Amino acid sequence: xxxxxxxxxxxxxxxxxxxxxxxxxxxxxxxxxxxxxxxxxxxxxxxxxxxxxxxxxxxxxxxxxxxxxxxxxxxxxxxxxxxxxxxxxxxxxxxxxxxxxxxxxxxxxxxxxxxxxxxxxxxxxxxxxxxxxxxxxxxxxxxxxxxxxxxxxxxxxxxxxxxxxxxxxxxxxxxxxxxxxxxxxxxxxxxxxxxxxxxxxxxxxxxxxxxxxxxxxxxxxxxxxxxxx
Amino acid sequence: xxxxxxxxxxxxxxxxxxxxxxxxxxxxxxxxxxxxxxxxxxxxxxxxxxxxxxxxxxxxxxxxxxxxxxxxxxxxxxxxxxxxxxxxxxxxxxxxxxxxxxxxxxxxxxxxxxxxxxxxxxxxxxxxxxxxxxxxxxxxxxxxxxxxxxxxxxxxxxxxxxxxxxxxxxxxxxxxxxxxxxxxxxxxxxxxxxxxxxxxxxxxxxxxxxxxxxxxxxxxxxxxxxxxxxxxxxxxxxxxxxxxxxxxxxxxxxxxxxxxxxxxxxxxxxxxxxxxxxxxxxxxxxxxxxxxxxxxxxxxxxxxxxxxxxxxxxxxxxxxxxxxxxxxxxxxxxxxxxxxxxxxxxxxxxxxxxxxxxxxxxxxxxxxxxxxxxxxxxxxxxxxxxxxxxxxxxxxxxxxxxxxxxxxxxxxxxxxxxxxxxxxxxxxxxxxxxxxxxxxxxxxxx
Ligand SMILES: Cc1cc2nc3c(=O)[nH]c(=O)nc-3n(C[C@H](O)[C@H](O)[C@H](O)COP(=O)(O)O)c2cc1C
Numbered sequence: 001x002x003x004x005x006x007x008x009x010x011x012x013x014x015x016x017x018x019x020x021x022x023x024x025x026x027x028x029x030x031x032x033x034x035x036x037x038x039x040x041x042x043x044x045x046x047x048x049x050x051x052x053x054x055x056x057x058x059x060x061x062x063x064x065x066x067x068x069x070x071x072x073x074x075x076x077x078x079x080x081x082x083x084x085x086x087x088x089x090x091x092x093x094x095x096x097x098x099x100x101x102x103x104x105x106x107x108x109x110x111x112x113x114x115x116x117x118x119x120x121x122x123x124x125x126x127x128x129x130x131x132x133x134x135x136x137x138x139x140x141x142x143x144x145x146x147x148x149x150x151x152x153x154x155x156x157x158x159x160x161x162x163x164x165x166x167x168x169x170x171x172x173x174x175x176x177x178x179x180x181x182x183x184x185x186x187x188x189x190x191x192x193x194x195x196x197x198x199x200x201x202x203x204x205x206x207x208x209x210x211x212x213x214x215x216x217x218x219x220x221x222x223x224x225x226x227x228x229x
Numbered sequence: 230x231x232x233x234x235x236x237x238x239x240x241x242x243x244x245x246x247x248x249x250x251x252x253x254x255x256x257x258x259x260x261x262x263x264x265x266x267x268x269x270x271x272x273x274x275x276x277x278x279x280x281x282x283x284x285x286x287x288x289x290x291x292x293x294x295x296x297x298x299x300x301x302x303x304x305x306x307x308x309x310x311x312x313x314x315x316x317x318x319x320x321x322x323x324x325x326x327x328x329x330x331x332x333x334x335x336x337x338x339x340x341x342x343x344x345x346x347x348x349x350x351x352x353x354x355x356x357x358x359x360x361x362x363x364x365x366x367x368x369x370x371x372x373x374x375x376x377x378x379x380x381x382x383x384x385x386x387x388x389x390x391x392x393x394x395x396x397x398x399x400x401x402x403x404x405x406x407x408x409x410x411x412x413x414x415x416x417x418x419x420x421x422x423x424x425x426x427x428x429x430x431x432x433x434x435x436x437x438x439x440x441x442x443x444x445x446x447x448x449x450x451x452x453x454x455x456x457x458x459x460x461x462x463x464x465x466x467x468x469x470x471x472x473x474x475x476x477x478x479x480x481x482x483x484x485x486x487x488x489x490x491x492x493x494x495x496x497x498x499x500x501x502x503x504x505x506x507x508x509x510x511x512x513x514x515x516x517x518x519x520x521x522x523x524x525x526x527x528x529x530x531x532x533x534x535x536x537x538x539x540x541x542x543x544x545x546x547x548x549x550x551x552x553x554x555x556x557x558x559x560x561x562x563x564x565x566x567x568x569x570x571x572x573x574x575x576x577x578x579x580x581x582x583x584x585x586x587x588x589x590x591x592x593x594x595x596x597x598x599x600x601x602x603x604x605x606x607x608x609x610x611x612x613x614x615x616x617x618x619x620x621x622x623x624x625x626x627x628x629x630x631x632x633x634x635x636x637x638x639x640x641x642x643x644x645x646x647x648x649x650x651x652x653x654x655x656x657x658x659x660x661x662x663x664x665x666x667x668x669x670x671x672x673x674x675x
Pocket of ligand 1: 270271272326327328329332333354355356357373395397398399464488491492493494495534535536537555556557558559588598
């Protein structure tokens with residue numbers, strides 16, 4: 001298994017080595033030692049490889065990921081898996097703000113808690129947080145599923161579009177145009193699918209979650225919604 | 230009261246108020262009837278200090294001009310030489326500004342690409358992602374990185390020739406994008422991951438960074454994503470140009486794009502367009518000063534925009550210290566926007582050629598600011614591209630004419646000392662003397 005020691009080499013070398021891999025490579029499993037909270041680790045990956053980061057990652061770890069699996073054994077800084085397209089990113093510890101921001105696809109699993117703005121502007125990504133999420137999460141969330149085992153902070157789903165938010169714990173408050181919805185069969189299927197994908201289907205009961213989504217009252221400019229603009 | 234002699238006594242003419250002018254009255258009436266602010270496209274329409282308030286001195290006893298036909302006057306510009314492995318080389322210092330597919334039709338985007346490529350310059354995507362029309366027809370394409378991140382993806386990032394992180398734009402510094410339902414066609418909706426036909430507002434703050442310290446890390450990520458190849462621009466609306474430029478440089482930008490309040494937009498509240506931000510004339514010198522104070526002038530390039538119409542505007546912007554200019558509205562006019570030939574259709578829309586600014590409604594008879602296939606079909610991208618190339622050629626020739634008259638063998642050699650101001654305001658903003666005096670307001674003297 002190729003190893004990269006960031007105590008001895010630069011982030012730039014790591015990323016370039018990962019970008020240089022060809023589709024038929026045999027070097028499909030990488031280990032990164034001494035990440036030391038460095039930023040932009042394993043960003044822009046474009047192949048079905050696995051990268052294990054042994055420690056804490058700084059900002060934007062696994063940004064724009066495609067196909068790869070990136071595992072962070074510690075905590076992750078701001079914007080982990082931002083704008084992910086596909087693949088999987090798993091953080092064993094906690095994640096800072098804007099986890100999974102604008103993600104278009106793939107799966108992000110945070111085994112600890114995620115801070116504010118988790119899933120902000122998400123565009124199709126699935127996010128599972130085993131702990132709780134901070135305020136302003138799923139702001140303007142467009143598509144995808146956010147599944148939270150714990151609680152959600154203030155203003156959840158403010159100005160949300162078509163994303164689905166499943167929360168098992170307490171929600172401190174809903175943002176503009178976000179409402180609780182009845183969980184239909186399709187929603188339930190989506191939830192079960194995400195849990196299965198995350199390998200957590202046995203851990204929780206889908207019935208314990210509540211669904212939040214868009215009231216769609218802000219979809220058209222209307223004088224009566226003027227407070228919300 | 231029925232005294233008939235009254236009819237014959239002289240009367241004053243009906244007088245419109247300068248304060249409550251006809252436009253203000255109509256806006257009050259409109260607001261009272263609808264309860265919602267006015268949205269429109271374009272830039273600030275009222276008169277603000279601008280390049281027209283400056284003049285070149287030309288050659289005289291102490292300055293020698295260059296021969297118009299024989300002596301070369303260079304116009305090329307390199308953008309992104311600070312950090313990027315592959316800086317952009319343009320033949321002319323005039324780029325096409327970011328305008329989204331969504332706000333513009335596919336044909337319009339193609340035409341921009343054709344015209345710009347023919348003249349050796351770049352186009353820029355916008356708040357709706359990259360289209361094949363544009364990538365295919367633009368030899369040099371700048372990919373915008375906006376708060377909405379609509380359509381943002383690593384493949385397009387790698388296909389781009391440069392990346393422009395948009396912090397703001399001149400028409401609406403502090404505002405996000407807006408695209409109304411009529412223009413959210415199935416294709417636009419798909420590209421933006423939005424439901425069709427909704428009135429879309431895009432975010433005004435980036436979702437995963439706030440402030441210059443974070444931006445520095447964001448730029449590092451974008452560089453890592455693209456193996457440090459591509460120039461990274463930071464675009465700001467003109468508000469606090471000295472500090473914004475200094476902070477953009479600190480954040481690691483290769484190029485700063487500064488857009489004045491006259492700069493166009495596809496759609497925003499009228500009150501925002503007319504009342505937020507400062508004219509580009511007032512913004513260039515502070516931005517250049519920031520670059521000079523950091524020892525970065527000409528190392529981090531400065532592109533300015535907002536109301537550039539002719540080669541004199543280009544030359545003046547460069548003389549004040551910019552490395553290049555960018556055009557939006559003028560490029561659309563060159564393609565055929567507001568064409569008097571379409572007057573009958575503008576009348577039907579309740580407006581007139583030259584004043585049409587309901588770009589957000591998607592009914593553009595010229596086929597430019599629309600997503601309606603029937604209207605888009607009217608714009609021939611080849612012919613429109615040719616018109617844009619012609620126009621860019623004229624801008625360049627005009628700027629060269631002025632530069633030669635000032636004795637410069639490259640447009641970048643124009644300097645503030647070549648300029649004077651016609652008004653005290655312009656003299657203060659551009660920091661050049663009032664014509665016929667050596668007085669620069671704010672710089673000592675009387
Ligand atoms: C139709 C239209 C769409 C625009 N879309 C964007 C955009 O998506 N992103 C952006 O940064 N600026 C956008 N702008 C602003 C331009 O990039 C540029 O700053 C401005 O047009 C320059 O001023 P000018 O129109 O006076 O030349 C748009 C402008 C117009 C006219």
